[in-house]
Amino acid sequence: MVHYQARLDATFAALSDVTRRGVLEQLGGSDASITDLAQRFHMTLTGMKKHVSVLEQAGLVITEKVGRVRTCKLGSRRLEEEAAWIEQHRQLWSARFDALDELVEQLKRKEKADAKRKRR
Amino acid sequence: MVHYQARLDATFAALSDVTRRGVLEQLGGSDASITDLAQRFHMTLTGMKKHVSVLEQAGLVITEKVGRVRTCKLGSRRLEEEAAWIEQHRQLWSARFDALDELVEQLKRKEKADAKRKRR
DNA sequence: CATACAGTGAACCATATGGTTCACTATCAG
DNA sequence: CTGATAGTGAACCATATGGTTCACTGTATG
Structure with a gap:
Protein backbone atom coordinates (compact mmCIF):
# COMPACT_ATOMS: atom_id res chain seq x y z
CA MET A 1 0.00 0.00 0.00
CA GLY A 75 -6.48 3.72 -19.97
CA SER A 76 -7.51 0.65 -18.08
CA ARG A 77 -7.64 2.36 -14.68
CA ARG A 78 -11.21 3.15 -13.85
CA LEU A 79 -10.84 5.55 -10.93
CA GLU A 80 -12.11 3.00 -8.46
CA GLU A 81 -9.69 4.11 -5.79
CA GLU A 82 -10.48 7.74 -6.21
CA ALA A 83 -14.20 7.06 -6.26
CA ALA A 84 -13.78 4.98 -3.12
CA TRP A 85 -11.83 7.70 -1.36
CA ILE A 86 -14.38 10.34 -2.20
CA GLU A 87 -17.28 8.08 -1.33
CA GLN A 88 -15.72 7.29 2.02
CA HIS A 89 -15.38 10.94 2.82
CA ARG A 90 -18.76 11.80 1.47
CA GLN A 91 -20.05 9.38 4.07
CA LEU A 92 -18.04 11.11 6.76
CA TRP A 93 -19.56 14.38 5.73
CA SER A 94 -23.02 12.90 5.68
CA ALA A 95 -22.62 11.34 9.07
CA ARG A 96 -21.47 14.57 10.55
CA PHE A 97 -24.15 16.72 9.03
CA ASP A 98 -26.77 14.05 9.05
CA ALA A 99 -28.22 15.22 5.77
CA LEU A 100 -29.41 13.11 2.90
CA ASP A 101 -27.83 13.65 -0.44
CA GLU A 102 -30.34 13.99 -3.21
CA LEU A 103 -27.83 14.06 -6.03
CA VAL A 104 -26.30 10.73 -5.20
CA GLU A 105 -29.73 9.20 -4.95
CA GLN A 106 -30.43 10.51 -8.42
CA LEU A 107 -27.15 9.12 -9.64
CA LYS A 108 -27.90 5.76 -8.12
CA ARG A 109 -31.33 5.64 -9.72
CA LYS A 110 -29.82 6.67 -13.02
CA GLU A 111 -27.15 4.00 -12.71
CA LYS A 112 -29.75 1.36 -12.01
CA ALA A 113 -31.78 2.49 -14.99
CA ASP A 114 -28.68 2.43 -17.16
CA ALA A 115 -27.78 -1.01 -15.95
CA LYS A 116 -31.28 -2.24 -16.64
CA ARG A 117 -31.22 -0.75 -20.11
CA LYS A 118 -27.87 -2.33 -20.80
CA ARG A 119 -29.07 -5.73 -19.65
CA ARG A 120 -31.89 -5.85 -22.17
CA MET B 1 -21.65 26.80 -15.11
CA GLY B 75 -17.11 22.00 5.56
CA SER B 76 -20.57 21.71 4.15
CA ARG B 77 -19.47 20.73 0.67
CA ARG B 78 -19.74 17.03 0.28
CA LEU B 79 -17.84 16.35 -2.92
CA GLU B 80 -21.02 15.71 -4.87
CA GLU B 81 -19.67 17.28 -8.01
CA GLU B 82 -16.41 15.46 -7.82
CA ALA B 83 -18.13 12.17 -7.11
CA ALA B 84 -20.45 12.83 -10.03
CA TRP B 85 -17.58 13.65 -12.35
CA ILE B 86 -15.66 10.53 -11.42
CA GLU B 87 -18.74 8.37 -11.56
CA GLN B 88 -19.59 9.71 -14.99
CA HIS B 89 -16.17 8.81 -16.26
CA ARG B 90 -16.14 5.47 -14.56
CA GLN B 91 -19.24 4.78 -16.60
CA LEU B 92 -17.51 5.96 -19.74
CA TRP B 93 -14.68 3.60 -19.05
CA SER B 94 -17.09 0.79 -18.32
CA ALA B 95 -19.09 1.50 -21.43
CA ARG B 96 -15.98 1.27 -23.55
CA PHE B 97 -14.93 -1.99 -21.98
CA ASP B 98 -18.40 -3.39 -22.38
CA ALA B 99 -18.23 -2.47 -26.03
CA LEU B 100 -14.90 -4.21 -26.30
CA ASP B 101 -16.29 -7.31 -24.60
CA GLU B 102 -19.17 -7.30 -27.02
CA LEU B 103 -16.79 -7.06 -29.95
CA VAL B 104 -14.72 -9.93 -28.66
CA GLU B 105 -17.85 -12.02 -28.17
CA GLN B 106 -18.92 -11.29 -31.70
CA LEU B 107 -15.51 -12.23 -32.99
CA LYS B 108 -15.65 -15.45 -31.04
CA ARG B 109 -19.05 -16.33 -32.43
CA LYS B 110 -17.88 -15.51 -35.92
CA GLU B 111 -14.82 -17.67 -35.46
CA LYS B 112 -16.93 -20.58 -34.33
CA ALA B 113 -19.23 -20.16 -37.28
CA ASP B 114 -16.29 -20.02 -39.64
CA ALA B 115 -14.80 -23.12 -38.12
CA LYS B 116 -18.10 -24.92 -38.50
CA ARG B 117 -18.43 -23.84 -42.08
CA LYS B 118 -14.92 -24.96 -42.86
CA ARG B 119 -15.53 -28.36 -41.32
CA ARG B 120 -18.35 -29.14 -43.66
C1' DC C 1 2.34 43.60 34.77
C1' DA C 2 5.07 39.81 32.63
C1' DT C 3 5.36 35.95 30.21
C1' DA C 4 3.78 32.27 27.48
C1' DC C 5 0.85 30.64 23.78
C1' DA C 6 -1.92 30.50 19.05
C1' DG C 7 -2.02 32.28 15.06
C1' DT C 8 -0.76 35.41 11.12
C1' DG C 9 1.73 37.71 7.39
C1' DA C 10 5.75 38.79 4.81
C1' DA C 11 9.77 37.27 2.83
C1' DC C 12 12.28 33.75 1.08
C1' DC C 13 13.59 29.23 -1.15
C1' DA C 14 13.45 25.12 -4.11
C1' DT C 15 10.82 22.73 -7.04
C1' DA C 16 6.72 21.85 -9.96
C1' DT C 17 3.39 23.33 -13.50
C1' DG C 18 1.60 24.96 -17.77
C1' DG C 19 2.83 26.91 -21.41
C1' DT C 20 5.87 28.57 -25.31
C1' DT C 21 9.65 28.48 -29.21
C1' DC C 22 13.14 26.25 -31.76
C1' DA C 23 15.74 22.67 -33.65
C1' DC C 24 15.49 18.00 -34.65
C1' DT C 25 13.98 13.11 -36.19
C1' DA C 26 11.13 10.06 -38.46
C1' DT C 27 7.60 8.99 -41.58
C1' DC C 28 4.52 9.59 -45.34
C1' DA C 29 3.11 11.28 -50.19
C1' DG C 30 4.17 12.64 -54.72
C1' DC D 1 14.68 12.72 -53.90
C1' DT D 2 11.70 16.46 -51.97
C1' DG D 3 8.47 18.36 -49.15
C1' DA D 4 5.14 18.27 -45.88
C1' DT D 5 3.49 16.19 -41.51
C1' DA D 6 3.61 14.31 -36.49
C1' DG D 7 5.89 14.15 -32.77
C1' DT D 8 9.84 14.92 -29.50
C1' DG D 9 13.24 17.13 -26.49
C1' DA D 10 15.66 20.96 -24.67
C1' DA D 11 15.58 25.42 -23.16
C1' DC D 12 13.14 29.00 -21.39
C1' DC D 13 9.54 31.77 -18.87
C1' DA D 14 6.02 33.11 -15.51
C1' DT D 15 3.49 31.60 -11.95
C1' DA D 16 2.08 28.26 -8.35
C1' DT D 17 3.16 25.10 -4.52
C1' DG D 18 4.90 23.41 -0.24
C1' DG D 19 7.65 24.47 2.91
C1' DT D 20 10.60 27.38 6.06
C1' DT D 21 12.06 31.48 9.33
C1' DC D 22 11.22 35.73 11.55
C1' DA D 23 8.78 39.47 13.35
C1' DC D 24 4.43 40.59 14.87
C1' DT D 25 -0.52 40.77 17.11
C1' DG D 26 -3.73 39.31 20.17
C1' DT D 27 -5.14 36.43 24.05
C1' DA D 28 -4.51 33.90 28.33
C1' DT D 29 -2.64 33.27 32.75
C1' DG D 30 0.35 33.47 37.01
Missing part, protein backbone atom coordinates in the same frame (compact mmCIF):
# COMPACT_ATOMS: atom_id res chain seq x y z
CA VAL A 2 3.02 2.24 -0.26
CA HIS A 3 2.05 3.36 -3.73
CA TYR A 4 -1.51 4.02 -2.79
CA GLN A 5 -0.99 7.59 -1.59
CA ALA A 6 1.34 8.48 -4.43
CA ARG A 7 -1.21 7.17 -6.89
CA LEU A 8 -3.99 9.24 -5.37
CA ASP A 9 -1.66 12.23 -5.51
CA ALA A 10 -0.96 11.65 -9.18
CA THR A 11 -4.55 11.01 -10.15
CA PHE A 12 -6.09 13.93 -8.31
CA ALA A 13 -3.35 16.18 -9.65
CA ALA A 14 -4.05 14.92 -13.16
CA LEU A 15 -7.74 15.65 -12.70
CA SER A 16 -7.14 19.12 -11.30
CA ASP A 17 -6.55 20.64 -14.72
CA VAL A 18 -9.50 21.58 -16.88
CA THR A 19 -7.68 20.76 -20.11
CA ARG A 20 -6.83 17.29 -18.95
CA ARG A 21 -10.39 16.62 -17.84
CA GLY A 22 -11.42 17.80 -21.29
CA VAL A 23 -9.00 15.37 -22.91
CA LEU A 24 -10.46 12.51 -20.90
CA GLU A 25 -13.96 13.45 -22.00
CA GLN A 26 -12.79 13.70 -25.58
CA LEU A 27 -11.15 10.30 -25.44
CA GLY A 28 -14.34 8.94 -23.96
CA GLY A 29 -15.94 9.68 -27.30
CA SER A 30 -13.17 8.40 -29.52
CA ASP A 31 -9.45 7.86 -29.65
CA ALA A 32 -7.38 10.79 -30.87
CA SER A 33 -3.89 11.75 -31.95
CA ILE A 34 -1.81 14.40 -30.23
CA THR A 35 -2.51 16.68 -33.18
CA ASP A 36 -6.27 16.18 -32.85
CA LEU A 37 -6.18 17.05 -29.17
CA ALA A 38 -3.81 19.98 -29.61
CA GLN A 39 -6.15 21.50 -32.17
CA ARG A 40 -9.29 20.93 -30.15
CA PHE A 41 -7.75 22.60 -27.10
CA HIS A 42 -5.91 25.36 -28.98
CA MET A 43 -2.49 24.42 -27.84
CA THR A 44 0.88 23.52 -29.33
CA LEU A 45 1.73 19.90 -29.97
CA THR A 46 4.40 20.12 -27.31
CA GLY A 47 1.96 21.47 -24.74
CA MET A 48 -0.59 18.77 -25.43
CA LYS A 49 2.08 16.11 -25.38
CA LYS A 50 2.89 17.13 -21.82
CA HIS A 51 -0.74 16.86 -20.72
CA VAL A 52 -1.05 13.46 -22.32
CA SER A 53 2.13 12.37 -20.55
CA VAL A 54 0.67 13.42 -17.21
CA LEU A 55 -2.50 11.47 -17.89
CA GLU A 56 -0.49 8.48 -19.04
CA GLN A 57 1.65 8.65 -15.90
CA ALA A 58 -1.51 8.54 -13.83
CA GLY A 59 -2.65 5.49 -15.77
CA LEU A 60 -5.72 7.28 -17.08
CA VAL A 61 -4.63 7.19 -20.70
CA ILE A 62 -2.73 4.73 -22.88
CA THR A 63 -0.90 5.79 -26.01
CA GLU A 64 0.66 3.93 -28.86
CA LYS A 65 2.72 5.32 -31.66
CA VAL A 66 2.33 3.74 -35.05
CA GLY A 67 4.12 5.36 -37.92
CA ARG A 68 4.46 8.99 -37.03
CA VAL A 69 1.16 9.38 -35.20
CA ARG A 70 0.63 8.64 -31.54
CA THR A 71 -2.88 7.52 -30.77
CA CYS A 72 -4.30 8.17 -27.32
CA LYS A 73 -7.13 6.26 -25.70
CA LEU A 74 -8.60 5.85 -22.26
CA VAL B 2 -18.66 29.10 -15.32
CA HIS B 3 -17.60 28.36 -11.78
CA TYR B 4 -18.10 24.67 -12.14
CA GLN B 5 -14.76 23.98 -13.78
CA ALA B 6 -12.85 26.27 -11.46
CA ARG B 7 -14.39 24.52 -8.49
CA LEU B 8 -13.41 21.10 -9.79
CA ASP B 9 -9.92 22.48 -10.34
CA ALA B 10 -9.72 23.73 -6.77
CA THR B 11 -11.13 20.61 -5.20
CA PHE B 12 -9.05 18.09 -7.10
CA ALA B 13 -5.98 20.21 -6.46
CA ALA B 14 -6.83 20.30 -2.76
CA LEU B 15 -7.20 16.52 -2.74
CA SER B 16 -3.95 15.95 -4.61
CA ASP B 17 -1.83 16.48 -1.51
CA VAL B 18 -1.37 13.67 0.95
CA THR B 19 -1.19 16.00 3.95
CA ARG B 20 -4.46 17.67 3.07
CA ARG B 21 -6.20 14.34 2.59
CA GLY B 22 -4.83 13.43 6.00
CA VAL B 23 -6.25 16.59 7.50
CA LEU B 24 -9.67 15.79 6.09
CA GLU B 25 -9.53 12.32 7.59
CA GLN B 26 -8.42 13.78 10.89
CA LEU B 27 -11.26 16.28 10.90
CA GLY B 28 -13.63 13.45 10.09
CA GLY B 29 -12.82 12.11 13.54
CA SER B 30 -12.96 15.35 15.45
CA ASP B 31 -12.48 19.07 15.06
CA ALA B 32 -8.97 20.36 15.62
CA SER B 33 -6.97 23.54 16.04
CA ILE B 34 -4.15 24.59 13.74
CA THR B 35 -1.71 23.63 16.48
CA ASP B 36 -3.24 20.14 16.78
CA LEU B 37 -2.94 19.56 13.06
CA ALA B 38 0.55 21.03 12.79
CA GLN B 39 1.78 18.67 15.49
CA ARG B 40 0.11 15.61 14.04
CA PHE B 41 1.63 16.26 10.63
CA HIS B 42 5.02 17.44 11.88
CA MET B 43 4.85 20.84 10.36
CA THR B 44 5.12 24.46 11.40
CA LEU B 45 1.98 26.37 12.31
CA THR B 46 2.48 28.53 9.25
CA GLY B 47 2.74 25.54 6.97
CA MET B 48 -0.40 23.94 8.34
CA LYS B 49 -2.24 27.22 8.16
CA LYS B 50 -1.59 27.28 4.43
CA HIS B 51 -2.97 23.79 3.93
CA VAL B 52 -6.05 24.64 5.95
CA SER B 53 -6.52 27.76 3.85
CA VAL B 54 -6.40 25.70 0.67
CA LEU B 55 -9.00 23.30 2.05
CA GLU B 56 -11.15 26.20 3.19
CA GLN B 57 -10.86 27.84 -0.22
CA ALA B 58 -12.13 24.63 -1.79
CA GLY B 59 -15.05 24.64 0.66
CA LEU B 60 -13.97 21.37 2.20
CA VAL B 61 -13.21 22.84 5.61
CA ILE B 62 -14.72 25.59 7.73
CA THR B 63 -12.76 27.39 10.41
CA GLU B 64 -13.70 29.72 13.20
CA LYS B 65 -11.40 31.60 15.48
CA VAL B 66 -12.48 32.05 19.04
CA GLY B 67 -10.05 33.65 21.42
CA ARG B 68 -6.63 32.86 20.10
CA VAL B 69 -7.39 29.39 18.74
CA ARG B 70 -8.81 28.68 15.30
CA THR B 71 -10.92 25.56 15.18
CA CYS B 72 -11.19 23.63 11.94
CA LYS B 73 -14.00 21.29 11.00
CA LEU B 74 -15.31 19.63 7.88
Whole structure:
Protein backbone atom coordinates (compact mmCIF):
# COMPACT_ATOMS: atom_id res chain seq x y z
CA MET A 1 0.00 0.00 0.00
CA VAL A 2 3.02 2.24 -0.26
CA HIS A 3 2.05 3.36 -3.73
CA TYR A 4 -1.51 4.02 -2.79
CA GLN A 5 -0.99 7.59 -1.59
CA ALA A 6 1.34 8.48 -4.43
CA ARG A 7 -1.21 7.17 -6.89
CA LEU A 8 -3.99 9.24 -5.37
CA ASP A 9 -1.66 12.23 -5.51
CA ALA A 10 -0.96 11.65 -9.18
CA THR A 11 -4.55 11.01 -10.15
CA PHE A 12 -6.09 13.93 -8.31
CA ALA A 13 -3.35 16.18 -9.65
CA ALA A 14 -4.05 14.92 -13.16
CA LEU A 15 -7.74 15.65 -12.70
CA SER A 16 -7.14 19.12 -11.30
CA ASP A 17 -6.55 20.64 -14.72
CA VAL A 18 -9.50 21.58 -16.88
CA THR A 19 -7.68 20.76 -20.11
CA ARG A 20 -6.83 17.29 -18.95
CA ARG A 21 -10.39 16.62 -17.84
CA GLY A 22 -11.42 17.80 -21.29
CA VAL A 23 -9.00 15.37 -22.91
CA LEU A 24 -10.46 12.51 -20.90
CA GLU A 25 -13.96 13.45 -22.00
CA GLN A 26 -12.79 13.70 -25.58
CA LEU A 27 -11.15 10.30 -25.44
CA GLY A 28 -14.34 8.94 -23.96
CA GLY A 29 -15.94 9.68 -27.30
CA SER A 30 -13.17 8.40 -29.52
CA ASP A 31 -9.45 7.86 -29.65
CA ALA A 32 -7.38 10.79 -30.87
CA SER A 33 -3.89 11.75 -31.95
CA ILE A 34 -1.81 14.40 -30.23
CA THR A 35 -2.51 16.68 -33.18
CA ASP A 36 -6.27 16.18 -32.85
CA LEU A 37 -6.18 17.05 -29.17
CA ALA A 38 -3.81 19.98 -29.61
CA GLN A 39 -6.15 21.50 -32.17
CA ARG A 40 -9.29 20.93 -30.15
CA PHE A 41 -7.75 22.60 -27.10
CA HIS A 42 -5.91 25.36 -28.98
CA MET A 43 -2.49 24.42 -27.84
CA THR A 44 0.88 23.52 -29.33
CA LEU A 45 1.73 19.90 -29.97
CA THR A 46 4.40 20.12 -27.31
CA GLY A 47 1.96 21.47 -24.74
CA MET A 48 -0.59 18.77 -25.43
CA LYS A 49 2.08 16.11 -25.38
CA LYS A 50 2.89 17.13 -21.82
CA HIS A 51 -0.74 16.86 -20.72
CA VAL A 52 -1.05 13.46 -22.32
CA SER A 53 2.13 12.37 -20.55
CA VAL A 54 0.67 13.42 -17.21
CA LEU A 55 -2.50 11.47 -17.89
CA GLU A 56 -0.49 8.48 -19.04
CA GLN A 57 1.65 8.65 -15.90
CA ALA A 58 -1.51 8.54 -13.83
CA GLY A 59 -2.65 5.49 -15.77
CA LEU A 60 -5.72 7.28 -17.08
CA VAL A 61 -4.63 7.19 -20.70
CA ILE A 62 -2.73 4.73 -22.88
CA THR A 63 -0.90 5.79 -26.01
CA GLU A 64 0.66 3.93 -28.86
CA LYS A 65 2.72 5.32 -31.66
CA VAL A 66 2.33 3.74 -35.05
CA GLY A 67 4.12 5.36 -37.92
CA ARG A 68 4.46 8.99 -37.03
CA VAL A 69 1.16 9.38 -35.20
CA ARG A 70 0.63 8.64 -31.54
CA THR A 71 -2.88 7.52 -30.77
CA CYS A 72 -4.30 8.17 -27.32
CA LYS A 73 -7.13 6.26 -25.70
CA LEU A 74 -8.60 5.85 -22.26
CA GLY A 75 -6.48 3.72 -19.97
CA SER A 76 -7.51 0.65 -18.08
CA ARG A 77 -7.64 2.36 -14.68
CA ARG A 78 -11.21 3.15 -13.85
CA LEU A 79 -10.84 5.55 -10.93
CA GLU A 80 -12.11 3.00 -8.46
CA GLU A 81 -9.69 4.11 -5.79
CA GLU A 82 -10.48 7.74 -6.21
CA ALA A 83 -14.20 7.06 -6.26
CA ALA A 84 -13.78 4.98 -3.12
CA TRP A 85 -11.83 7.70 -1.36
CA ILE A 86 -14.38 10.34 -2.20
CA GLU A 87 -17.28 8.08 -1.33
CA GLN A 88 -15.72 7.29 2.02
CA HIS A 89 -15.38 10.94 2.82
CA ARG A 90 -18.76 11.80 1.47
CA GLN A 91 -20.05 9.38 4.07
CA LEU A 92 -18.04 11.11 6.76
CA TRP A 93 -19.56 14.38 5.73
CA SER A 94 -23.02 12.90 5.68
CA ALA A 95 -22.62 11.34 9.07
CA ARG A 96 -21.47 14.57 10.55
CA PHE A 97 -24.15 16.72 9.03
CA ASP A 98 -26.77 14.05 9.05
CA ALA A 99 -28.22 15.22 5.77
CA LEU A 100 -29.41 13.11 2.90
CA ASP A 101 -27.83 13.65 -0.44
CA GLU A 102 -30.34 13.99 -3.21
CA LEU A 103 -27.83 14.06 -6.03
CA VAL A 104 -26.30 10.73 -5.20
CA GLU A 105 -29.73 9.20 -4.95
CA GLN A 106 -30.43 10.51 -8.42
CA LEU A 107 -27.15 9.12 -9.64
CA LYS A 108 -27.90 5.76 -8.12
CA ARG A 109 -31.33 5.64 -9.72
CA LYS A 110 -29.82 6.67 -13.02
CA GLU A 111 -27.15 4.00 -12.71
CA LYS A 112 -29.75 1.36 -12.01
CA ALA A 113 -31.78 2.49 -14.99
CA ASP A 114 -28.68 2.43 -17.16
CA ALA A 115 -27.78 -1.01 -15.95
CA LYS A 116 -31.28 -2.24 -16.64
CA ARG A 117 -31.22 -0.75 -20.11
CA LYS A 118 -27.87 -2.33 -20.80
CA ARG A 119 -29.07 -5.73 -19.65
CA ARG A 120 -31.89 -5.85 -22.17
CA MET B 1 -21.65 26.80 -15.11
CA VAL B 2 -18.66 29.10 -15.32
CA HIS B 3 -17.60 28.36 -11.78
CA TYR B 4 -18.10 24.67 -12.14
CA GLN B 5 -14.76 23.98 -13.78
CA ALA B 6 -12.85 26.27 -11.46
CA ARG B 7 -14.39 24.52 -8.49
CA LEU B 8 -13.41 21.10 -9.79
CA ASP B 9 -9.92 22.48 -10.34
CA ALA B 10 -9.72 23.73 -6.77
CA THR B 11 -11.13 20.61 -5.20
CA PHE B 12 -9.05 18.09 -7.10
CA ALA B 13 -5.98 20.21 -6.46
CA ALA B 14 -6.83 20.30 -2.76
CA LEU B 15 -7.20 16.52 -2.74
CA SER B 16 -3.95 15.95 -4.61
CA ASP B 17 -1.83 16.48 -1.51
CA VAL B 18 -1.37 13.67 0.95
CA THR B 19 -1.19 16.00 3.95
CA ARG B 20 -4.46 17.67 3.07
CA ARG B 21 -6.20 14.34 2.59
CA GLY B 22 -4.83 13.43 6.00
CA VAL B 23 -6.25 16.59 7.50
CA LEU B 24 -9.67 15.79 6.09
CA GLU B 25 -9.53 12.32 7.59
CA GLN B 26 -8.42 13.78 10.89
CA LEU B 27 -11.26 16.28 10.90
CA GLY B 28 -13.63 13.45 10.09
CA GLY B 29 -12.82 12.11 13.54
CA SER B 30 -12.96 15.35 15.45
CA ASP B 31 -12.48 19.07 15.06
CA ALA B 32 -8.97 20.36 15.62
CA SER B 33 -6.97 23.54 16.04
CA ILE B 34 -4.15 24.59 13.74
CA THR B 35 -1.71 23.63 16.48
CA ASP B 36 -3.24 20.14 16.78
CA LEU B 37 -2.94 19.56 13.06
CA ALA B 38 0.55 21.03 12.79
CA GLN B 39 1.78 18.67 15.49
CA ARG B 40 0.11 15.61 14.04
CA PHE B 41 1.63 16.26 10.63
CA HIS B 42 5.02 17.44 11.88
CA MET B 43 4.85 20.84 10.36
CA THR B 44 5.12 24.46 11.40
CA LEU B 45 1.98 26.37 12.31
CA THR B 46 2.48 28.53 9.25
CA GLY B 47 2.74 25.54 6.97
CA MET B 48 -0.40 23.94 8.34
CA LYS B 49 -2.24 27.22 8.16
CA LYS B 50 -1.59 27.28 4.43
CA HIS B 51 -2.97 23.79 3.93
CA VAL B 52 -6.05 24.64 5.95
CA SER B 53 -6.52 27.76 3.85
CA VAL B 54 -6.40 25.70 0.67
CA LEU B 55 -9.00 23.30 2.05
CA GLU B 56 -11.15 26.20 3.19
CA GLN B 57 -10.86 27.84 -0.22
CA ALA B 58 -12.13 24.63 -1.79
CA GLY B 59 -15.05 24.64 0.66
CA LEU B 60 -13.97 21.37 2.20
CA VAL B 61 -13.21 22.84 5.61
CA ILE B 62 -14.72 25.59 7.73
CA THR B 63 -12.76 27.39 10.41
CA GLU B 64 -13.70 29.72 13.20
CA LYS B 65 -11.40 31.60 15.48
CA VAL B 66 -12.48 32.05 19.04
CA GLY B 67 -10.05 33.65 21.42
CA ARG B 68 -6.63 32.86 20.10
CA VAL B 69 -7.39 29.39 18.74
CA ARG B 70 -8.81 28.68 15.30
CA THR B 71 -10.92 25.56 15.18
CA CYS B 72 -11.19 23.63 11.94
CA LYS B 73 -14.00 21.29 11.00
CA LEU B 74 -15.31 19.63 7.88
CA GLY B 75 -17.11 22.00 5.56
CA SER B 76 -20.57 21.71 4.15
CA ARG B 77 -19.47 20.73 0.67
CA ARG B 78 -19.74 17.03 0.28
CA LEU B 79 -17.84 16.35 -2.92
CA GLU B 80 -21.02 15.71 -4.87
CA GLU B 81 -19.67 17.28 -8.01
CA GLU B 82 -16.41 15.46 -7.82
CA ALA B 83 -18.13 12.17 -7.11
CA ALA B 84 -20.45 12.83 -10.03
CA TRP B 85 -17.58 13.65 -12.35
CA ILE B 86 -15.66 10.53 -11.42
CA GLU B 87 -18.74 8.37 -11.56
CA GLN B 88 -19.59 9.71 -14.99
CA HIS B 89 -16.17 8.81 -16.26
CA ARG B 90 -16.14 5.47 -14.56
CA GLN B 91 -19.24 4.78 -16.60
CA LEU B 92 -17.51 5.96 -19.74
CA TRP B 93 -14.68 3.60 -19.05
CA SER B 94 -17.09 0.79 -18.32
CA ALA B 95 -19.09 1.50 -21.43
CA ARG B 96 -15.98 1.27 -23.55
CA PHE B 97 -14.93 -1.99 -21.98
CA ASP B 98 -18.40 -3.39 -22.38
CA ALA B 99 -18.23 -2.47 -26.03
CA LEU B 100 -14.90 -4.21 -26.30
CA ASP B 101 -16.29 -7.31 -24.60
CA GLU B 102 -19.17 -7.30 -27.02
CA LEU B 103 -16.79 -7.06 -29.95
CA VAL B 104 -14.72 -9.93 -28.66
CA GLU B 105 -17.85 -12.02 -28.17
CA GLN B 106 -18.92 -11.29 -31.70
CA LEU B 107 -15.51 -12.23 -32.99
CA LYS B 108 -15.65 -15.45 -31.04
CA ARG B 109 -19.05 -16.33 -32.43
CA LYS B 110 -17.88 -15.51 -35.92
CA GLU B 111 -14.82 -17.67 -35.46
CA LYS B 112 -16.93 -20.58 -34.33
CA ALA B 113 -19.23 -20.16 -37.28
CA ASP B 114 -16.29 -20.02 -39.64
CA ALA B 115 -14.80 -23.12 -38.12
CA LYS B 116 -18.10 -24.92 -38.50
CA ARG B 117 -18.43 -23.84 -42.08
CA LYS B 118 -14.92 -24.96 -42.86
CA ARG B 119 -15.53 -28.36 -41.32
CA ARG B 120 -18.35 -29.14 -43.66
C1' DC C 1 2.34 43.60 34.77
C1' DA C 2 5.07 39.81 32.63
C1' DT C 3 5.36 35.95 30.21
C1' DA C 4 3.78 32.27 27.48
C1' DC C 5 0.85 30.64 23.78
C1' DA C 6 -1.92 30.50 19.05
C1' DG C 7 -2.02 32.28 15.06
C1' DT C 8 -0.76 35.41 11.12
C1' DG C 9 1.73 37.71 7.39
C1' DA C 10 5.75 38.79 4.81
C1' DA C 11 9.77 37.27 2.83
C1' DC C 12 12.28 33.75 1.08
C1' DC C 13 13.59 29.23 -1.15
C1' DA C 14 13.45 25.12 -4.11
C1' DT C 15 10.82 22.73 -7.04
C1' DA C 16 6.72 21.85 -9.96
C1' DT C 17 3.39 23.33 -13.50
C1' DG C 18 1.60 24.96 -17.77
C1' DG C 19 2.83 26.91 -21.41
C1' DT C 20 5.87 28.57 -25.31
C1' DT C 21 9.65 28.48 -29.21
C1' DC C 22 13.14 26.25 -31.76
C1' DA C 23 15.74 22.67 -33.65
C1' DC C 24 15.49 18.00 -34.65
C1' DT C 25 13.98 13.11 -36.19
C1' DA C 26 11.13 10.06 -38.46
C1' DT C 27 7.60 8.99 -41.58
C1' DC C 28 4.52 9.59 -45.34
C1' DA C 29 3.11 11.28 -50.19
C1' DG C 30 4.17 12.64 -54.72
C1' DC D 1 14.68 12.72 -53.90
C1' DT D 2 11.70 16.46 -51.97
C1' DG D 3 8.47 18.36 -49.15
C1' DA D 4 5.14 18.27 -45.88
C1' DT D 5 3.49 16.19 -41.51
C1' DA D 6 3.61 14.31 -36.49
C1' DG D 7 5.89 14.15 -32.77
C1' DT D 8 9.84 14.92 -29.50
C1' DG D 9 13.24 17.13 -26.49
C1' DA D 10 15.66 20.96 -24.67
C1' DA D 11 15.58 25.42 -23.16
C1' DC D 12 13.14 29.00 -21.39
C1' DC D 13 9.54 31.77 -18.87
C1' DA D 14 6.02 33.11 -15.51
C1' DT D 15 3.49 31.60 -11.95
C1' DA D 16 2.08 28.26 -8.35
C1' DT D 17 3.16 25.10 -4.52
C1' DG D 18 4.90 23.41 -0.24
C1' DG D 19 7.65 24.47 2.91
C1' DT D 20 10.60 27.38 6.06
C1' DT D 21 12.06 31.48 9.33
C1' DC D 22 11.22 35.73 11.55
C1' DA D 23 8.78 39.47 13.35
C1' DC D 24 4.43 40.59 14.87
C1' DT D 25 -0.52 40.77 17.11
C1' DG D 26 -3.73 39.31 20.17
C1' DT D 27 -5.14 36.43 24.05
C1' DA D 28 -4.51 33.90 28.33
C1' DT D 29 -2.64 33.27 32.75
C1' DG D 30 0.35 33.47 37.01
